[in-house]
Amino acid sequence: MxxxxxxxxxxxxxxxxxxxxxxxxxxxxxxxxxxxxxxxxxxxxxxxxxxxxxxxxxxxxxxxxxxxxxxxxxxxxxxxxxxxxxxxxxxxxxxxxxxxxxxxxxxxxxxxxxxxxxxxxxxxxxxxxxxxxxYFHNDENEKLCAKCHDMSVNEVENVAFEDITKSNCYGCHKNINSQKYAHAPSANWLCTSCHQESKKGVSKYLTKEPMDASCFECHKENQELWSSAKYRHEPLDAGHCDKCHNPHSGPYSMFIRKDVNEICLGCHKSKDMETLQSQNSACAGTSYGSLCIDCHTPHASNRPFFLKKRFDEVKK
Ligand code: HEC
Ligand code: HEC
Ligand code: HEC
Ligand code: HEC
Ligand code: HEC
Ligand code: HEC
Ligand code: HEC
The missing domain is CATH 2.60.40.10 (Immunoglobulins)
Incomplete structure (x- = not known):
């Protein structure tokens, strides 16, 4: 490039x-x-x-x-x-x-x-x-398009569009949901379920910052489970769900932004993982072709290192 x-x-x-x-x-x-x-x-x-x-x-x-x-x-x-x-x-x-x-x-x-x-x-x-x-969506910019495009919001809260092309947002943003795995509220063109904040002169369609508050409006069970867990993964705790998940669509299951091992290794460098392995850690990393999430959850757990199983079970 x-x-x-x-x-x-x-x-x-x-x-x-x-x-x-x-x-x-x-x-x-x-x-x-x-x-x-x-x-x-x-x-x-x-x-x-x-x-x-x-x-x-x-x-x-x-x-x-x-x-x-x-x-x-x-x-x-x-x-x-x-x-x-x-x-x-x-x-x-x-x-x-x-x-x-x-x-x-x-x-x-x-x-x-x-x-x-x-x-x-x-x-x-x-x-x-x-x-x-x-940002684009303020009155001044929208005026330039309104002659030919309907710039208003025409979604009904929690009601998916039967024909998504009827969403006023579709014509200009159709590619945002075009990747293989799309997130339900985005794929149903309920854009303002997350783009619910506005700032005059800046944009009508901002998101909450950090954005987990928005996610948890719908994913209440996850919130209950994770907020009561003893150990929480740092990016989750900081509210940055969108670091790993694309809120719209993505090429991997659960619209994570990279292949699952790649996403972990993007922050946990493979060099550090090699050190772990050389120290004979139970953390097998990628060396046996296993997935990080076979042993760790990406979110939160009552076990240290967010392990899915008990430590002695992993060791075996
Ligand atoms: C004079 C009329 C007119 C104005 C003004 C106008 N558009 Fe359009 N636009 C159209 C028409 C007609 C289409 C659909 C037909 C086409 O694809 O050419 C379109 C299509 C689009 C598309 C889809 C293009 C694609 O590749 O699928 C985008 C994005 C878009 N407009 C953005 C804007 C924005 C942003 C503004 C304001 C800054 C704007 N338009 C102003 C007439 C207009
Ligand atoms: C006439 C075309 C057009 C229409 C209709 C349109 N958008 Fe946009 N939107 C844009 C452009 C241009 C941008 C700038 C980013 C880009 O080019 O992709 C943008 C950016 C955004 C952003 C990023 C924040 C911002 O303000 O820049 C959000 C969120 C967004 N649009 C949501 C929506 C929603 C929700 C709707 C339907 C209610 C909608 N858009 C309808 C053209 C449009
Ligand atoms: C589940 C929540 C959620 C839904 C639903 C959602 N968005 Fe977003 N959107 C976000 C978040 C969070 C960001 C900021 C992401 C980032 O920059 O990491 C964002 C950013 C954007 C941007 C700016 C992207 C950029 O390159 O800066 C556009 C455009 C946009 N959204 C359009 C839409 C449209 C159109 C819809 C409806 C089809 C939609 N969004 C539905 C959460 C959502
Ligand atoms: C407006 C409600 C709503 C909001 C807001 C929302 N989601 Fe979702 N989400 C859904 C629905 C509905 C599904 C599909 C049903 C399901 O699997 O729970 C879903 C599915 C998912 C899935 C896939 C679950 C699976 O088992 O396939 C992930 C991952 C996800 N959402 C993450 C997020 C993240 C991250 C945010 C915030 C950026 C968010 N969601 C915000 C409604 C929402
Ligand atoms: C470190 C990266 C990362 C962060 C940060 C993250 N996730 Fe995930 N999430 C994943 C991965 C990877 C999966 C797939 C897990 C699997 O397949 O077992 C997943 C799965 C999910 C699922 C479906 C499975 C389940 O456990 O219910 C939901 C819902 C979800 N995430 C929501 C969220 C929300 C909401 C946030 C922010 C509060 C968030 N995620 C933050 C990586 C992440
Ligand atoms: C956006 C960056 C980011 C991503 C992506 C990420 N992590 Fe983390 N992770 C961190 C940070 C920051 C910490 C806390 C600081 C530290 O211990 O390195 C952490 C801590 C951890 C810990 C606990 C370390 C301890 O000493 O308690 C484990 C285990 C872990 N991550 C596993 C994973 C797995 C598995 C994935 C992929 C699903 C992943 N991480 C993806 C940033 C990330
Ligand atoms: C076979 C199970 C298993 C797999 C697969 C696995 N881990 Fe681990 N991981 C563990 C165990 C057990 C620990 C606890 C520390 C120890 O035993 O040394 C751990 C610890 C960690 C730590 C914390 C290290 C520290 O000392 O702070 C990180 C970060 C981590 N793993 C990331 C990953 C990543 C990234 C992957 C995928 C590339 C992965 N793990 C794959 C079992 C596993």
């Missing part, structure tokens, strides 16, 4: 240089394409992103959007001067390119840097400092 990004960056710098020279001579002020969303240096956690453009159809007849080389051509057949597309990202830095063409010639190129972070990979845990979370 990295060499491509560098290549793309070089291409942008070159073309910006080219364009400014070009624009001064031949064109009046104003650009061909206005990137309405995303903002430069946006930080996020999901691998899908919406790109919305204001376009000047007199000056261009084709637009491509994406992270090079995965570019999507936009449909400009509509009469409006707004074009919308949903694209895929990868973990880490993504340089989103917007290329405009007139009669097959590249006439403008814009870019936006977007960083997808993950707590579970050391290399993606700490985004470069220029990136920050930018």
């Amino acid at each position: 990295r060499p491509l990004n560098l290549f793309a960056k070089a291409a942008v710098i070159l073309s910006i240089f080219f364009m400014s020279a070009f624009a001064e001579g031949s064109f009046a002020e104003g650009s061909f394409v206005q990137v309405i969303t995303p903002k430069e240096n946006t930080l996020q956690t999901e691998l899908t992103l919406n790109v919305v453009l204001g376009i000047d159809k007199k000056r261009l007849d084709a637009v491509e959007v994406g992270v090079f080389p995965d570019m999507k051509s936009l449909d400009l057949s509509r009469s409006e001067s707004t074009a919308c597309v949903n694209i895929s990202l990868t973990l880490g830095e993504n340089m989103v390119l917007v290329r405009a063409y007139k009669e097959g010639v590249l006439v403008s190129e814009e870019s936006r840097s977007v960083y997808v972070s993950s707590q579970l990979y050391h290399q993606f845990r700490y985004p470069p400092k220029e990136y920050s979370k930018s």
